[in-house]
Amino acid sequence: MPESDPQDLPASTPAPGPEDAPVEPSPRMLDARALRGLAHPLRMRLLAELRREGPATASQLAERFGESSGSTSYHLRQLAAHGFVEDAAGHGKGRERWWQALHEGTGFDGSLIHDADPATSSAAGIFLQTVAANHAQEVAAWIAEAQTRLTRWQPGADLSDFTLRLTPGQSAELVGRLHEVINGYRDLPESPDTRTVRLHTHVLPRSAPAD
Incomplete structure (x- = not known):
């Protein structure tokens, strides 16, 4: 990626004032069990799609x-068993099952990648690698x-990147x-654009180098 200054916000978009409290999403925080249930590339894509596009069938x-449809149905049932999705009441007719996401996002505790249980630490690695792969796919689609x-x-x-020299506390503050x-x-407020x-x-x- 080219290294550059960040783009300015569009002039037509009002910046939030300091008196406005940010609206926080309500993520599902991952514990070890939930992480092991989610850490599969297709499950993560299915969950992301339901969050962004709304209820859908397998x-x-x-x-x-x-x-x-057999594969998506299986993985949706696994997501439901771990509390990520549920039946979407009032959608569709007939026997086909509609699904919806239960939370707006996912919260990941970085310490899980160092968990003493190899199954959990491996799942954490799969989760992070899948997130990175999905980001790369989104960037490629945007360029096209x-x-x-x-x-x-x-x-x-x-599409910028920066290099800073920070302490752990300063980095956490920046995030x-x-x-x-x-x-x-x-x-x-939304507009036609x-x-x-x-x-x-x-x-x-x-x-x-010494770490």
Whole structure:
């Protein structure tokens, strides 16, 4: 990625004032059991799709992802067993089952990757690698779309990286402040020009040679 300054926010978008408390999402915090139940690439994609696009059936999700309905149905049942999805009441007719996500997001405790149980630490690695792969896929899709369809959105898009020298406390403070800014832009009034915008934040401490 090119190293550059961050893009300014569009002038038409009012920045939240200091008196406005950020709207926090309600994530599902992962414990060891829940992590082991979620850490599968297809399950994570299914859960993300239900969160972003709303309720769907196993057949609909299978068509979107090029999977068999038997596979999506199995993994949806596993997600339900671990408390990530549930039946979507009032959707559809007939016998086909509709599913919906139970939470807006997922909270991950980084200490799980050092868990004494090899099954948990392995699941943590799979979870993080899948998150990274999904981010890379989203960036590739954005680049392809930007070349043909998103001319008006170029000033509101950004693909930058930065290198800072921070202590662990300063890095944690930076993460918290970034999340506060992002959450301050939730639930703004919509207009005909509003569309879903995905933001990725990567704060990645690098080991010193002696570590």
